[in-house]
Every structure is written in C-alpha cells, then in structure tokens.
Amino acid sequence: MIERRLTGRPPAPPLPRGTVDTQMHMYLPGFPAQPGGPGLPPDPLPGADAYRQVMGWLGIDRVVITQGNAHQRDNGNLLACLAEMGERARGVAAIGAKTTEAEMARLEAAGVVGARIMDLPGGAVGLAELEAVDDRAHAAGWMLAVQFDGSDLLAHLPRLERLRSRWVLDHHGKFLRGAAADAPEIDALLRLIDRGNVWFKFAGVYESSRDGAPYEDVAGFSRRIAAHAPDRIVWGTNWPHNMARTTTDYPDDADLADRVLGWLPEGARDRVLVSNPEELFRFPPLR
Numbered sequence: 574m575i576e577r578r579l580t581g582r583p584p585a586p587p588l589p590r591g592t593v594d595t596q597m598h599m600y601l602p603g604f605p606a607q608p609g610g611p612g613l614p615p616d617p618l619p620g621a622d623a624y625r626q627v628m629g630w631l632g633i634d635r636v637v638i639t640q641g642n643a644h645q646r647d648n649g650n651l652l653a654c655l656a657e658m659g660e661r662a663r664g665v666a667a668i669g670a671k672t673t674e675a676e677m678a679r680l681e682a683a684g685v686v687g688a689r690i691m692d693l694p695g696g697a698v699g700l701a702e703l704e705a706v707d708d709r710a711h712a713a714g715w716m717l718a719v720q721f722d723g724s725d726l727l728a729h730l731p732r733l734e735r736l737r738s739r740w741v742l743d744h745h746g747k748f749l750r751g752a753a754a755d756a757p758e759i760d761a762l763l764r765l766i767d768r769g770n771v772w773f774k775f776a777g778v779y780e781s782s783r784d785g786a787p788y789e790d791v792a793g794f795s796r797r798i799a800a801h802a803p804d805r806i807v808w809g810t811n812w813p814h815n816m817a818r819t820t821t822d823y824p825d826d827a828d829l830a831d832r833v834l835g836w837l838p839e840g841a842r843d844r845v846l847v848s849n850p851e852e853l854f855r856f857p858p859l860r
Contacts, residue, residue, distance in 0.1 A: 596809025619813035776809035
C-alpha cells in the first residue's frame, strides 16, 4: 500500500492556462500486467480519479498518457484511460512492424498520436525496431517518444539523424553515466534538435540523476538545452512516479515542477507548457 500525494501547495508561479502534462501513466482495473514488464504499481492503482485531483492541484488542463511498461504491447489499458479522460487527453502507444493498419486506425480514433520506444529493462519496444516504428509513425503523422541510455547517444546518432517522424528524447535524456553541460553527447543532441523534428522532455528528473535532489547533475545540461532551443522543450509530471515504492519515497509534484521549470530561460514557461506540446502532440489550441 502506498499513499500518493494528490494535493498540496500549487506550483509557484502558477502553471499557465492550457498546460499539457506530456509524460504520465494511468492504470485502470481489469488490465493485468503482461509477461516481460515490471508489474503494476503498488495498490491502490493510480487511476483517472486520482490523476484528476493532481490536475486540479497543479493547474494542468491537458495530458498525454503514455503506455506503461507493465502492459507491454497490450494497449487495452491505454485505450480505456483515453476514453475515461476524454478530449483533454492524447496517447502514446506501443506498436511494432506487425501492428495492423486496422489496429493503427483503432488507436488513432481513440486519441493515440504517438508510439513509444523504450530501450531499457522492461521496455516493450526497443531500438531494434526504431526504423520500423518510425516508418509506421511517419505514415500516420504520429510522433515518437524515445528513451534509451543517453550516454550511448553518439553510438545511435546516425540512426537518430535518419528519423522522419517528430520525436522527443524522454526523461532529460537519461544520461545514466552522467553528462556535463559541455559533453559531446550534449553537443550532438543540440545538433539533432536543430534538424527541426526533435524535442527534449523535462520529466522524471530523479530517474536521470545519479546525485539525487536538487539534481544539479541534470540541471547543467538541461539549462543549456533549454537556452539553446526553448521552442523544443516539453514538460511532464511522470506521475504516478513508479520508481517510488513507499509513501516515504513518493515525491511532491509541485516541488518537482518548480525545480525543473526553474531551469528554463526567462520567458519560456508558456511556450514549454502550452504551445510546444500542442505542436509535438497535435493538440488543438485550447478555446
């Protein structure tokens, strides 16, 4: 049993109207974990009612629900979550080369706008299928959410340069062996971003930090990337923080938001929280 914080003091300054949380997971009853994944998060399952409280607390208006590793390539839970959240939500699913056109159409009709590559333990679709998934996503007009050990970015660079879809590098790049702000990997990432189809996601900073709070080992290169391309940064809560297995370890979402959004250059918050994710995930402007 884990007690997740669902309310508290709001972020300061407040998040702007139209804010999009571009990285979170949600779990509904009736969708068991699949073989190969990490299992479901601790009870109670973090579902739609709990997340709506988080939206109200933080000031989030729209959300991108990402297929969780627990469900591997079974997108049933994701589709149920999208139906539960309605027009305010979009989805990022797990697909592969063998995903049928009928299934692609079903996913898109439900609100799916992207495909996930997760090349770390427990991931359902890894870099071995990068090009095949890119082909499917590009043909559908979808984006890619790409996650791997960013410390290996230079080894993957030729393949990343050939991606045709819009894509975002997840979780502050997950440079698991660490990266200085002037590291060659960061130089290469900036060149990728300059190609025009690449974004960088501020989310789950604790998964990318070797030092822990206040995450200064991640702050340096995150500040540099944001200063270089504030129009290519998006943000997410990474709710429900699946790495936290106890109430004591569970983070405060307002504190996390204040911390990482404080790394943005002056004047960039509205762009990062509203217009950038609208472009990447094809949300219509909020009326």
